[in-house]
Each structure stands twice: as structure tokens, then as C-alpha cells.
Amino acid sequence: MYIRCPTVLRGQSRRVRRISDMCLIVTLAVLAFANAHARPDVPECSVRACTEAGWVCGSRRLGENGLEYASFRGVPYAKQPLGELRFKVNIKG
Incomplete structure (x- = not known):
């Protein structure tokens, strides 16, 4: 015979x-x-500069x-010189 105990069930x-x-x-x-700590290196955009490739966001330091x-980080200046581009003139990125 099965006896159900409601107090145990409620407690569980x-x-x-x-x-x-x-x-x-x-x-x-x-x-x-x-x-909160996912992007600690992303600076605020307190300085903007217009380049041939478009706008670049920077910060004051x-x-x-x-x-x-004014500091601008991560600006792509040219394609990486790999393979056939090795020891050639830079190509705009």
C-alpha cells in the first residue's frame, strides 16, 4: 500500500x-x-578622423x-604581404 506524505513532497x-x-x-x-568585462580594450570614440578608406574612431590619451x-588603434594600412605579395609594393587594404 502506497501512502502519500504531503509534507515531504512540499518540502522537496x-x-x-x-x-x-x-x-x-x-x-x-x-x-x-x-x-561587464567582455570588451575592455574597446576605447570610446572621442576622436574621429576621415581617411581614404572611411572614418576611423579613436580616443584621447x-x-x-x-x-x-589622439590615438587610433587597429587601422588597416595595407594588405598583409603574404604569398605573391611578399616583397612587393603595398596594396591599399
């Missing part, structure tokens, strides 16, 4: 609910932390001498 469902809530909170915390300068 609360425990399962508590565990699933904790897993959700931990997952959200990990995602929030990962998202402070030099070792205390003077401010």
Missing part, C-alpha cells in the same frame, strides 16, 4: 525550487560579470610628457 518541491532559484541567480551573476594626443 521547496528544496528543488530553492536550488533552481540559486542556479538562476548564479547564472545571471556570471553572465553579468562576463558581459595622455602621453608620458603630460601632453594629450
